Amino acid sequence: MTTNRARPGFILTSLSALVVAASLSGCLSSSGSSSSSRATEPEANPLLASTSEGDIQGIALNGMRVFRGIPYAAAPVGELRLAPTQAAAQRDAVLELSEEFGAMCPQTSLMTGQPQGDEDCLFLNVYTPDQAEDLPVMVWIHGGAFVFGDGGGEYDPTRLVQQDVVVVTLNYRLGNLGFMAHPSLESDGGNFGLMDQQQALRWVKQNIQAFGGDPDNVTIFGESAGGHSVMSHVVSPRAQSEELFHKAIVQSGSYAPFQVPKVAAQFGGVQIANALGCDDLATAADCLRALPVPALLAAQGSQSMPSVDPDSDLLPLSIMAALQTGQFNTNLDMMIGSNQNEGTLFIALDELGGAxxxxxxxxxxxxxxxxxxxxxxxxxxxxxxxxxxxxxxxxxxxxxxxxxxxxxxxxxxxxxxxxxxxxxxxxxxxxxxxxxxxxxxxxxxxxxxxxxxxxxxxxxxxxxxxxxxxxxxxxxxxxxxxxxxxxxxxxxxxxxxxxxxxxxxxxxxxxxxxxxxxxxxxxxxxxxxxxxxxxxxxxxxxxxxxxxxxxxxxx
The missing domain is CATH 3.40.50.1820 (Alpha/Beta hydrolase fold, catalytic domain)
Incomplete structure (x- = not known):
């Protein structure tokens, strides 16, 4: 599948080269006979950040330092389609970013009904003030019924950043590519999209200090499916044990708290796989990974949903069951809310398609x-x-x-x-x-x-x-x-x-x-x-x- 944006490219100037150059300059200047002849050390580049995968060159935009299109995980393609999220690869050269966002994850356009996006989509974006050190971090998880949306251009965190916080937005796998459970897949209940989100939070924990953020003060916030995701992480033992965040904001995300168990989700996944011609359990995983993306998009409904896997520490209980039994992360501060007329949007969407x-x-x-x-x-x-x-x-x-x-x-x-x-x-x-x-x-x-x-x-x-x-x-x-x-x-x-x-x-x-x-x-x-x-x-x-x-x- 094609995308409107190429993956961010590399430039040959590395941070290590700058350090070597500065050291060499210092050595040469020390042999001079007067202080006026000494070469001065170059000023630190505020748009250059060092991460666990390599160095990143951002841009200045609207009074912020902006880093769009950072790959926070390996591309979920080939053998990594319908597989647990893997860490991003190491880079030797500086990754040069621009105003462009990374590709959105595959989805059906609400405007045209046509497939859009690219499987190589696990990117995040960091927005930080010009001068930032140990600032609170806010990580936005977008909504879209778990079948559409991305962390890109619809969301402008400028006004948040102006209040001295670092903001991160992200993409995660959607629809059948993000939430298909099947007996042939190693899946944690098929919750690949939730695994992506937690990998993004791991990346933030490991790297956000380089952007002026405090890894010990991270707030996750999201709306609709994003808010549902926030609730899922609140009840996730894995997120709690790794201390991936410290505060949570749930915006219209308390819907459907009784997620189905893995066995029911796998039954639905088998039906989808059979309809797509992948009806042999022994070869179903390879078959699903070989299908064209449009076929997988066409086989999904108007929404997807995480499922419960009691054998996994990702989401072993439904949101409601975890809350009812007290098996969730109580060491959090919570903001939660809903809108007066939530349902009118869904009736309006139906009306757009007819009378x-x-x-x-x-x-x-x-x-x-x-x-x-x-x-x-x-x-x-x-x-x-x-x-x-x-x-x-x-x-x-x-x-x-x-x-x-x-x-x-x-x-x-x-x-x-x-x-x-x-x-x-x-x-x-x-x-x-x-x-x-x-x-x-x-x-x-x-x-x-x-x-x-x-x-x-x-x-x-x-x-x-x-x-x-x-x-x-x-x-x-x-x-x-x-x-x-x-x-x-x-x-x-x-x-x-x-x-x-x-x-x-x-x-x-x-x-x-x-x-x-x-x-x-x-x-x-x-x-x-x-x-x-x-x-x-x-x-x-x-x-x-x-x-x-x-x-x-x-x-």
Whole structure:
């Protein structure tokens, strides 16, 4: 598969050559008879960093030192396709980087429906202030349902870096290439994407000091599948034993906490392999590794998901089982939250592919509710017809009742109530835990412009990302409120996020931002103009009908 970007190249000037040259210059100058004739040592190159694989030459950009396209692991191609992540190879020459990012991992374009990316995709990017020493490190894990996205150009960490933190973004394997379990594969449950993320964190631990970061103060943060990944690492014994991070921010990542066991994931993997002609268990691994990438992409669904492997220390328990039994890393500070209208994005994406739900009618609404609960019915027999009726009754007076009701089911069942439960679990363990509720209904859009759908999307899924990781100009362009509102809220959120990374507490040291109470006090912070403010947990639970979901209608 082709890519728009070549792998970063090499230049012949090495750091060792510079050191030799400087030493030689010193020796020659010492033989002179006057100090004025001495050659001065060259100044250290602030854009040159030495890593465990070799030296790297970055660039200066927007007042930062930027290192894009660093290979943090071996390319997962050939025998390394569908195999555990391996460390990157050593380099003898300096790796010269540019403004270009490394190739994204293979995925199907949301715009064209065509394959894009390249298997040689395990790159990360480091953004650091001009003068940096022992600064807190924030590692961003992108979302995208584990089937699309990358750590590249969509995310601009400039405003975070301006608050004296080092930011790292990364790519990881997606879809069937990142999460296929199969009996013929050595796989830790098929969680190759999670293995990639942990290898990136190992690289950060080993090398971030060379970029001015503190390896003993690392915060991982991510949204949606990225937030789910963060939760997976929170409950991962491997991540805990290696001390790969110290704080965690979960943005809309508490969904689907009951991951399936390896045996179920392998059953699905065998079905995929058989459909692709790799039906002989003895040769299936070689067969899968020989397939063209587009064939593997075509055989995957609209999302992938990590699975549980009890024989592995990567993810031996599901997120929910680990939290319920206390088998997770309690030596962390946690920030966790959800958005008021998470589900509207998914209804909007469906509408882009056809007519609105209001046009299609109530029968289609009920069919979609049934489909929504189908994956859960084997373990919990939800009465989907009664749930559909109840939620339609809750929102009967809305201008788009069918879309609003289905969106609310997505929001409440999938995201909000799980997020509240997880925050309560962390707080009950005595962990510093800070819960937010993002409610800015004018939020800048990310995947779908509100102008393209027939209903109000509100504070939808991914709506909080721009406030932390978009440039000001793009935020303003996509915001439907005032510039003053977006600038103020975005500034406060950047302060909260970076203060948490520095101190394990989002409350700013200058005390200017509204106070953010601990979740243990049954208080959440509402992120909404004109100013954030705390609210009771009961208000959140009531809005999202979490009492209903604690005792839902069953068949």
């Amino acid at each position: 609105s739900l209001e046009t299609l009618g109530e029968a289609e609404y009920r069919s979609r509710v049934t489909s929504f609960f189908a994956p859960y019915q084997a373990s919990v027999p939800y009465d989907d017809d009664q749930i559909a009726s109840d939620y339609l009754g809750f929102y009967a007076s809305e201008s788009a009742p069918l879309s609003t009701a289905l969106s609310a089911i997505w929001t409440d069942f999938m995201f909000a109530c799980n997020s509240s439960l997880h925050a309560g679990t962390f707080a009950a363990q005595g962990m510093n835990t800070f819960k937010y509720w993002f409610r800015d209904e004018n939020a800048p859009w990310t995947l779908v412009s509100p102008a393209l759908v027939s209903f109000d999307m509100g504070a939808t899924h991914a709506g909080e990302i721009p406030y932390v990781l978009y440039p000001q100009e793009l935020m303003r362009e996509r915001y439907t409120g005032t510039d003053e509102e977006i600038d103020n809220l975005a500034g406060l959120m950047v302060d909260y996020w970076t203060s948490f990374a520095k101190f394990g507490d989002p409350n700013t040291s200058d005390g200017v931002a509204p106070a953010w109470p601990q979740a243990a006090d049954n208080q959440y912070l509402v992120l909404d103009p004109p100013q954030p403010a705390s609210t009771s947990a009961l208000t959140f639970l009531g809005y999202h009908r979490c009492g209903y979901w604690a005792n839902p209608p069953l068949r």
